[in-house]
Every structure is written in structure tokens, then in C-alpha cells.
Amino acid sequence: MDIIKALLKEFESEFITTKKFLALVPTDQFDWAPHGKSMKLKSLASHIAELPEWVNLAFTTDGLDFETAPYQEKKVESNDDLLKLLEESYEKGRSELAQSSVEDFDKQWILRNGEHILGDLTKYEMMRMSFSQIIHHRAQLGVYLRLLNIPIPGSYGPSADEQGF
Template identity: 50%
Template sequence: MDTLAQLKSELDSEYQTTRKFFDIYPDNQNDYAPHEKSMKMKSLANHLADVFEWPNTMLKTSELDFADGDQPVLSSTKEDLLKKLDDNYKSGIDALENAKEEDLDSTWALKYNGNELAKWTKYASIRHSLNQITHHRAQLGVYYRLNDIPLPGSYGPSADIQSF
């Protein structure tokens, strides 16, 4: 089984779908959040774009400690967000294209201030990031729906845009 080919295919599919969501990103709604505990739309969309780079980070490192990282730069316009998505996708897909199957077997950990939050094989960590893409894009879809922005289809047609 060619696991890397499957991961590349899935990352590409999620990229194509996410790009449709970013194509309709409303610049004037950056500060919208449906609840006080929810991320602002700008932060959510930027986080979603950032996840596409994660395969690169996961394949090149053994861990990520959130306490050590800089705050991400947040894009404020649709054009900047699309560029960020494109660049991060390219980084993630290039890392998968240059990896070997055995690179997926070593472990990768997520930490905060040295405390291990989660630990997986690199394969499982990349699978987790793909799940994060789906999760956060669904959240963005709820934000759009609450702002009467017609949703593009994700895994088929949406109730808003009938595209077969």
C-alpha cells in the first residue's frame, strides 16, 4: 500500500474544497464569532490555512511545543488568505512527495511548555491534521451559514449551491 500517495490525494482533495470556501471569504466579517468562546472568523480561517503546512512540520520535526512558537501572522483579506492557503498546501504536499514510507513510522508529539499533550506516529499525526482540516472547514461553514453566505459543496452539492 502506498500510504504517502493516499495522504497526498486526501490533502489535495481537502485543499480543493477549502479553496472553494476561501474564494467566498467575506473580508468584512473578520471579527465575526458566533459565541464569545468561538474564534473570530479571521483567526479560524487562518488556522485552517495553516493546517495545510502541518505535514511538512510533522515530517521534519519530532515535536511541536506551542509555548515555544511565535504567534502566526493573520491574513486579513481574501487574497492574502488564498495565498497563505496556496503556499501552505505547496509546503505540505512537497513534504509528502519527498518523504519515504518509513518516515511515517517515527513518533511526533504535541506539547505545551514541555508537557506532552498527544503523541502519535507521524502517519497518525498527519491523519489527525487532515481531520482538523475537515473540522475547521465545517466550523467556517457554520460561520458562513449564520451570515447568509451560500456554502459551496464539500463532498457533494450543498443546499445552497447545486453543483453536480
């Protein structure tokens, strides 16, 4: 089995599904959140759109320190901005994954906030965490869309909306 080829196929599939969800984000509801502790819709959507680039980050760096590189939300104002961000982010991640080698997978990658270690991972584990974060936050977006009465697309098969339920 060619693991990189399999990962690229999975990555593309998640990209296609994610694109369907982001295309439905209502820009007039960007400041909405279902709860006071929840991210605003705009923040959640832009975070989802940037996550594929974290695959690039996994293979081109040895880690990320939020103390020296604080998180900055990507600027988006429209669905076109979201989709452009997603496509650029995906292309960076896909390109780096395609160029990677299995030998790179076991190298260490550290996520930290100063001295506080948030994750001591391999580059492979960081790449997998990026995939998982895309899926996790996309599911969260699906809940937001449902609460806003927006029919949601299927992810791994048809949704209840697509089946007419």
C-alpha cells in the first residue's frame, strides 16, 4: 500500500466535502454563535478553511509556539473568500504531503504555548490531527447550519436533507 497516495485520496475527499459545507455559510450570520462559549460562525468557518494548510505546517516546521506566533484569524468577508482560503490552504497541504516521504513521518513536531507543551507529536500524528480537526470542526459547522435551518449536505453519504426527511 502506498500510504502517501492513500492519504492524498482521503485529503481530497475531505476537501470536497468541506467545500460543500463552507459554500453554505450565510455571511449575514457571520456574528452568530449558538452559545456564549461557542465560536462565532465567521471564526469557525475561517478556521475550517485554513486547517488543510496545517498539513503543510506539519512537514515544513518542527512545531508551533503560540507564545511567539499567536493565532491570528484569517480575514474573510464572503463565501468566495472562504472558498478561496480553503482552496489555497488545501493546495499548500496537498502539495507538501505529495512531496513528503514516509521517513518524515516519525520526526518530532511540538505544539506549545511557551513552556507549556500542548502536543508532543510526530509529523504523521500532526498531519492526522489536521485531518481530524477539519472533520471535527466541519461537524460543528453542520450543527450551526442546522440551527440556522440551512439544509446540510452529506459527508459520507446522503444527509437527512438530501433524502427528504
